[in-house]
Amino acid sequence: MLPLLLGISVVSFTLSALSPSDPAEVALRVNDITPTTEAIAQMREELGLNASLHVRYFSWLLGVLKGDFGVSYITKTPVVHEIANALPTTLLLAGITLGLVLVWGAFLGVVCALYRNRFLDRAIRSVIFFTGAIPSFWLALLFIAFFSLTLDLFPTAGLEERSGIILPSLTLFLSYVATYMRLMRSNMLQNEHAPYIFYARARGLSEIRIIKHRIINALHPFVIALGMSIPKLIAGTVVIETIFALPGVGRLCVSAIFSRDYPMIQGYVFLMALLFLLFNLLADVSVKLIDPRLRGEL
Amino acid sequence: MLFGKKECLLVCSALVLALFTGCQSKPKETKAGKTELVYASTKDIRNINPHLYGGEMSAQNMVFESLVINTPEGVKPWLAERWEISNDGKSYTFYLRKDVKFSDGSPFDATVVKKNIDAVIDNRARHAWLELVNQIEGSEVLDSFTYKLTLKNPYYPTLSELAMTRPFRFIAPSCFIEGATKNGVSCYVGTGAWILSEHEKNARALFKRNSSYWGEKPKLEQVKWRVMPDHQSVLLALQKGEIDLIFGADGDMIDLNAFSVLQKEGKYTTLLSQPTASRAILLNTKQPITGEAKVREALQHAINKEMIVSGILNHSENSANTLFAPTMPYCDVPLSRKLYDVQKAKALLDEAGWMMDEKLGYRSKEGKILSLRLYFNANNAQEKAISEYIQSNLKEVGVELKIIGEEKQTFLDRQKSGDFDLQYALSWGTPYDPQSFVSSWRMAAHGDHQAQLGLEKKAWLDAQIQAILIEPSHEKRTKMYAEILSYIHDANVYVPLSYARTKAVFTPKLKGVSFNPSQYEIPFEKMFFE
Numbered sequence: 001m002l003p004l005l006l007g008i009s010v011v012s013f014t015l016s017a018l019s020p021s022d023p024a025e026v027a028l029r030v031n032d033i034t035p036t037t038e039a040i041a042q043m044r045e046e047l048g049l050n051a052s053l054h055v056r057y058f059s060w061l062l063g064v065l066k067g068d069f070g071v072s073y074i075t076k077t078p079v080v081h082e083i084a085n086a087l088p089t090t091l092l093l094a095g096i097t098l099g100l101v102l103v104w105g106a107f108l109g110v111v112c113a114l115y116r117n118r119f120l121d122r123a124i125r126s127v128i129f130f131t132g133a134i135p136s137f138w139l140a141l142l143f144i145a146f147f148s149l150t151l152d153l154f155p156t157a158g159l160e161e162r163s164g165i166i167l168p169s170l171t172l173f174l175s176y177v178a179t180y181m182r183l184m185r186s187n188m189l190q191n192e193h194a195p196y197i198f199y200a201r202a203r204g205l206s207e208i209r210i211i212k213h214r215i216i217n218a219l220h221p222f223v224i225a226l227g228m229s230i231p232k233l234i235a236g237t238v239v240i241e242t243i244f245a246l247p248g249v250g251r252l253c254v255s256a257i258f259s260r261d262y263p264m265i266q267g268y269v270f271l272m273a274l275l276f277l278l279f280n281l282l283a284d285v286s287v288k289l290i291d292p293r294l295r296g297e298l
Numbered sequence: 299m300l301f302g303k304k305e306c307l308l309v310c311s312a313l314v315l316a317l318f319t320g321c322q323s324k325p326k327e328t329k330a331g332k333t334e335l336v337y338a339s340t341k342d343i344r345n346i347n348p349h350l351y352g353g354e355m356s357a358q359n360m361v362f363e364s365l366v367i368n369t370p371e372g373v374k375p376w377l378a379e380r381w382e383i384s385n386d387g388k389s390y391t392f393y394l395r396k397d398v399k400f401s402d403g404s405p406f407d408a409t410v411v412k413k414n415i416d417a418v419i420d421n422r423a424r425h426a427w428l429e430l431v432n433q434i435e436g437s438e439v440l441d442s443f444t445y446k447l448t449l450k451n452p453y454y455p456t457l458s459e460l461a462m463t464r465p466f467r468f469i470a471p472s473c474f475i476e477g478a479t480k481n482g483v484s485c486y487v488g489t490g491a492w493i494l495s496e497h498e499k500n501a502r503a504l505f506k507r508n509s510s511y512w513g514e515k516p517k518l519e520q521v522k523w524r525v526m527p528d529h530q531s532v533l534l535a536l537q538k539g540e541i542d543l544i545f546g547a548d549g550d551m552i553d554l555n556a557f558s559v560l561q562k563e564g565k566y567t568t569l570l571s572q573p574t575a576s577r578a579i580l581l582n583t584k585q586p587i588t589g590e591a592k593v594r595e596a597l598q599h600a601i602n603k604e605m606i607v608s609g610i611l612n613h614s615e616n617s618a619n620t621l622f623a624p625t626m627p628y629c630d631v632p633l634s635r636k637l638y639d640v641q642k643a644k645a646l647l648d649e650a651g652w653m654m655d656e657k658l659g660y661r662s663k664e665g666k667i668l669s670l671r672l673y674f675n676a677n678n679a680q681e682k683a684i685s686e687y688i689q690s691n692l693k694e695v696g697v698e699l700k701i702i703g704e705e706k707q708t709f710l711d712r713q714k715s716g717d718f719d720l721q722y723a724l725s726w727g728t729p730y731d732p733q734s735f736v737s738s739w740r741m742a743a744h745g746d747h748q749a750q751l752g753l754e755k756k757a758w759l760d761a762q763i764q765a766i767l768i769e770p771s772h773e774k775r776t777k778m779y780a781e782i783l784s785y786i787h788d789a790n791v792y793v794p795l796s797y798a799r800t801k802a803v804f805t806p807k808l809k810g811v812s813f814n815p816s817q818y819e820i821p822f823e824k825m826f827f828e
């Protein structure tokens with residue numbers, strides 16, 4: 001994991017160094033300052049850009065080890081503070097979405113498997129396929145128009161009212177649930193003819209208990225896949241955050257990219273890579289903890 | 299099966315309903331007697347230190363004030379109740395109002411003015427784009443309420459630049475960090491009509507009325523600045539009554555299509571300011587093809603700006619014949635009209651040796667196709683539509699135009715490098731036009747400078763601009779402006795398209811909405827609910 005982290009740090013640092021824009025000039029422009037030659041020179045000095053690339057990398061890496069990702073060119077505040085400010089909103093959105101996907105994905109998957117190829121299965125799959133196929137920005141606007149304007153159930157955007165989180169979570173949930181619902185359904189169907197089901201039936205267990213066993217077995221890969229998508233949920237909520245005006249990390253990162261706020265981009269890429277690694281590791285560990293057959297390999 | 303079809307449908311409906319339980323939004327507040335205005339902006343106010351450039355100018359303008367202000371009738375007194383200019387035009391003595399206090403109760407006097415001006419000068423390199431900063435020689439406190447500014451030259455736009463939203467605004471010295479403001483400030487205490495009372499980054503800011511304000515107090519109690527990055531969400535929020543006002547220029551807050559739809563709907567009040575800035579296409583005189591004077595002239599006649607104004611800008615702007623609107627100071631210069639004339643454009647290209655190749659469908663010369671590149675900011679839908687229309691115009695006269703939308707920073711980088719044939723351009727608007735915008739033509743980082751480099755008299759142009767800025771005589775300045783504007787006009791460096799206007803859309807109960815001369819300021823203090 002350590003070499004991988006080191007590799008990520010090199011990539012996230014050098015990618016911005018490869019960009020054709022001069023960071024000093026960018027730092028001036030993003031603050032609406034006309035970049036005169038003196039101003040650029042002063043800014044290069046201030047940002048320490050006169051040192052060679054490897055010197056800058058090691059000084060950045062040393063800072064990262066101490067939890068210091070540098071200071072944003074735009075806001076002049078530490079990158080860590082910026083991310084820490086934006087993270088709770090994104091975590092709230094991702095957490096609610098995850099909960100909805102977990103409950104509804106599993107529930108609908110089970111219902112579809114139990115009613116395989118019957119009206120209910122087809123109806124649920126069609127609806128979920130349809131909502132999953134609609135681009136999330138479009139779905140978001142439709143939801144605002146219907147639930148917020150027509151029905152007046154929720155605010156259109158922002159988190160000033162607690163209910164403001166519902167429409168964004170619902171939109172995000174609908175774009176994610178299709179995958180997990182189908183995963184649960186196919187796991188359930190795979191289990192239908194598994195030897196342990198024959199054995200359970202032979203033992204005379206009730207149909208409800210057999211279904212419970214099938215659900216538990218089908219949940220393993222479902223939970224692992226869902227766990228792996230947590231960082232993706234955290235990193236990929238930018239469209240929803242923009243439309244619903246939520247001040248989360250997705251918006252933070254995209255505005256950093258548009259304004260070439262390199263320290264922010266570097267910090268974000270590094271932290272997201274770290275999250276992916278961490279959840280990958282957690283998924284590996286949980287697979288082995290959930291499935292007794294794999295415990296010997298732990 | 300465990301459940302029948304009906305039971306399943308019932309359970310599903312119950313689960314969907316459960317999602318919405320307890321989610322009824324608050325009852326709508328009636329607008330009658332409302333004292334809070336909710337304004338939606340696509341951007342956060344960010345850092346509103348008035349001596350730096352990181353914050354939204356309209357927010358800076360709410361909290362911090364200047365010695366004088368720009369008005370449609372010219373510069374007027376503000377924190378200074380009057381001023382005197384020495385005969386040589388190099389010294390400005392300001393007599394300050396005695397009833398002004400900062401919102402924390404601390405006094406506003408000549409010492410504070412000096413400290414603030416010194417803090418700006420201390421960061422001269424950052425402000426070098428503004429010529430006044432380079433011209434300041436001395437700053438002196440004559441007595442408690444008299445302050446003297448000394449210049450190196452009789453720089454004529456001094457008062458107008460002192461009135462700009464930044465950097466010459468006043469923040470309480472108690473907010474300075476180690477006696478300076480260039481590395482940030484510890485608080486945002488100004489003398490303005492509003493006090494920033496809350497700020498939740500990227501979400502909202504709350505400005506409360508300054509109860510000890512020296513001037514006429516705003517009728518509104520507070521202004522809530524809501525950050526809504528998506529234009530569509532802003533429109534939906536306006537329709538729901540969650541926001542009261544959208545205000546902005548050049549499609550940054552509201553695009554022209556949406557504006558025109560709202561205007562036709564008649565449910566909201568829409569307002570357009572006087573022309574504030576100029577929209578134009580920059581023709582690069584340094585590039586091989588656009589370097590040819592006849593080609594540039596042909597392009598002037600090939601672009602149908604009337605159609606752009608009617609078809610794309612929905613008549614919300616007037617078509618432009620000259621780079622600056624004649625209503626701008628020093629810009630009422632009699633210049634030739636360059637009308638849309640396809641035949642004339644074709645004839646000019648023929649004269650330049652670019653002959654039509656019927657097989658290719660484009661003109662060519664010495665085996666080379668007449669192919670040009672136009673760059674624009676890809677995030678601006680309006681610029682894209684205009685570029686596409688120009689592409690069709692030029693095809694009509696046998697010019698291949700490749701239109702390339704670029705991400706904003708790449709677009710700006712290209713300005714600096716001069717690697718373009720045509721580029722979309724927008725002037726800085728009042729009160730920066732014409733003096734500050736023209737002054738920037740001398741700087742290499744500007745697309746205008748790059749595009750002018752192929753001009754025969756570029757050195758003269760730069761010298762003339764420098765001379766204008768420090769010419770004390772109004773008559774001479776008028777003559778000199780006429781010379782440079784005529785030169786640029788005749789050299790066809792710009793294809794003027796239209797004069798941009800600031801737009802406001804608001805709920806009909808909101809009254810007193812108006813525009814300041816600067817498109818970057820919003821006069822909230824004049825607004826109230828009926």
